[in-house]
Amino acid sequence: MVEMEVQGITLDPTTNMPIVILKSKEGAKILPIWIGIFEANSIATVLENVQTPRPMTYDLMVNLIDSLSAKVDSIKIHTLQDNTYYASVVIIDRNGTKIEIDSRPSDAINVALRTESPIYVSQQLLEIDNEEKIDEEDIKEWLESLKPEDFEKNIEF
Known part of the structure; x- marks a missing residue:
């Protein structure tokens, strides 16, 4: 597994x-993962240090884990099947037992950001040689070429 960090969120210029x-x-x-707008908003909230007046869904999840005297050990993005990524949230319970819980990557990333837990991606996913997969250099060039006006339909809180 390769440890990753959230570089940021952007919008696909074709599909928004x-x-x-x-x-x-x-x-x-680099691994780009297309996600839903609500999940992106939640990730952006953490990245931008936006404080909400009440706990949001992912905050509730973290509060539940904490209240059970457990902790998030890590998240793992491990499988790609039918163009869908699969992930797990790894929790250590109060007895020290590791429990892996199936998750969508966007949900797992949201939990990891809120608990400052490491994000791991399977080496095999990073090496997939798929004609439809975007080339890393293309992504770098695209990210570097983005201008503020490209975000007119920016994600709002």
Whole structure:
């Protein structure tokens, strides 16, 4: 598994769907994952340090985990099947037992950001040689070429 961090969120200029960009902590591996608008809003809330007056859904999840004397160990994005990524949230319960819970990557990322837990991606996912997969250099060039006006339909809180 390769440790990744959230590089940011952008919008697909063709579909206007949010994309969370994960980048390896060491090296130049990038993994873009198309996600839903609500999940993107929640990620953006954490990235921008926006405080909400009441707990949102992911805050509630973290509060539930904490109240059970458990902690989030990590999240793992491990499988790609039919163009859908699969992830797990790894929780350590009060007895020290690790429990893996199936999750959508966007939900797992939201939990990881709120608990400051590491995000891991399977090495195999980063090496997938798929003709439809965007080339890393193309992503870098695209991210560097983005201008503020490209975000006119920006994600709002």
